[in-house]
Amino acid sequence: MTAAAPQHPLDPTIRPITGPDEVELFNQLPYPFNHEIADDLRTGRRRPEWLWVALHEGRTVARAGWWCRSGDEQPFLFDILDCAEGHGVTGRQLLRTALAAVVTKDAKPPQYVRLVPGDWREDPAARPGIDTLIALVEGEGARPFVERLRFQWTPGTPLATPDPRLTLRAVADREELVGLMTEVLDGTLDAHSHRDLQTMTPRRAAEEQYRDELEKYATPRDWWRVAVLPDGEPVGFVIAAKNSYHAIIAYIGVRPAHRGHGYIDALLAEGTRILAGAGVPRIRATTDLGNTPMAAAFSRAGYANFQREIHFDWS
Missing domain, CATH: 3.40.630.30 (Gcn5-related N-acetyltransferase (GNAT))
Known part of the structure; x- marks a missing residue:
């Protein structure tokens, strides 16, 4: 049997988190869903084996995460993918490794969904990072499907009067x-x-x-x-x-x-x-x-x- 090649000290460690005790490790990269991860694990909408990190010198430099609806046995959405600046190669390794482990062989991967600012194409601060993530998923065979607008109503906003016709x-x-x-x-x-x-x-x-x-x-x-x-x-x-x-x-x-x-x-x-x-x-x-x-x-x-x-x- 051929011995596995030893890992170089600078190579990233790529693995799923071990459980709820590693939520903070997973959340070292910012994203709007971070505050929901712990509860999602508790309720079964996420599982440790669906939350992957790439570690460099003990720090999370890339991550990927999948989500399901309550009661689902397989992930329904691929909704977290983050990569620290300068770690694009590691992000690619992470995504390829995690996809192979999370998605059943020969099955179609769940749709990838990313939240972005409304003006992300014109935002010089946001655009490069989003372009990096798009390149990562497209490198693994994903293609653009649709862009959606997210709306929010807050209390105090006037309500329309009922329509007398209806x-x-x-x-x-x-x-x-x-x-x-x-x-x-x-x-x-x-x-x-x-x-x-x-x-x-x-x-x-x-x-x-x-x-x-x-x-x-x-x-x-x-x-x-x-x-x-x-x-x-x-x-x-x-x-x-x-x-x-x-x-x-x-x-x-x-x-x-x-x-x-x-x-x-x-x-x-x-x-x-x-x-x-x-x-x-x-x-x-x-x-x-x-x-x-x-x-x-x-x-x-x-x-x-x-x-x-x-x-x-x-x-």
Whole structure:
């Protein structure tokens, strides 16, 4: 048997963390999710074997981390990748090693998602580091998928008055909501929905989103609202909820036949009103950069575009 080559003293040590006691080691590089890591480990949304570090002289110079939804057995998102300046080669080694260990052989890696400043392309302080991370994931076969706008509403922001044309009521049941979700996929501007529709029917796409996302929210179902005309015909719906971190507008849609009449504003105002009434400290929402009508609706409702997400997919 050939003996393993001895490690050079300057070579990085690349390994997963051993457990919650090494969260501080993992968090030596800054990122907005750092304050969530310990709780994510406790609740099973992250696992030590999914949190990798590259150490140089005892200091973390690169790291990679994966996240899952509660109850998942495999990682759902690759959402942490950081590399200290001057350690790009180590970052590449780390990513390649961690991907091979975390992702099941022959499986497609989870989508990579990175939070970035809204003006990251024009920001001389942010751009070089983000470009480094993009080069790392593209070097392992990832390609740009979509860029999304992140919005936030805070208490004290004025709420729109209810639209007198509409009545807002609770969603009747799963069947009603899945039916409405199926309809609003017609003409959708959402990149993830477009991708789903390449391989499945609108009905199946709606059912899977309901099962994999909406059904998992523990917040009250009577927060889910349908807007109806005086004759009872639904024009659209809004799903207000709390995920594991924030109050959110989880889903909002207008039926194709009723678009262009300003109903989206009434739906968004209702979802915002429900969450504001629950006393939440903030409300978060996201939409694709290309979905300009939805972005405009968030802006009209007083939501501030405070950040972006860039998504990369493996083919």
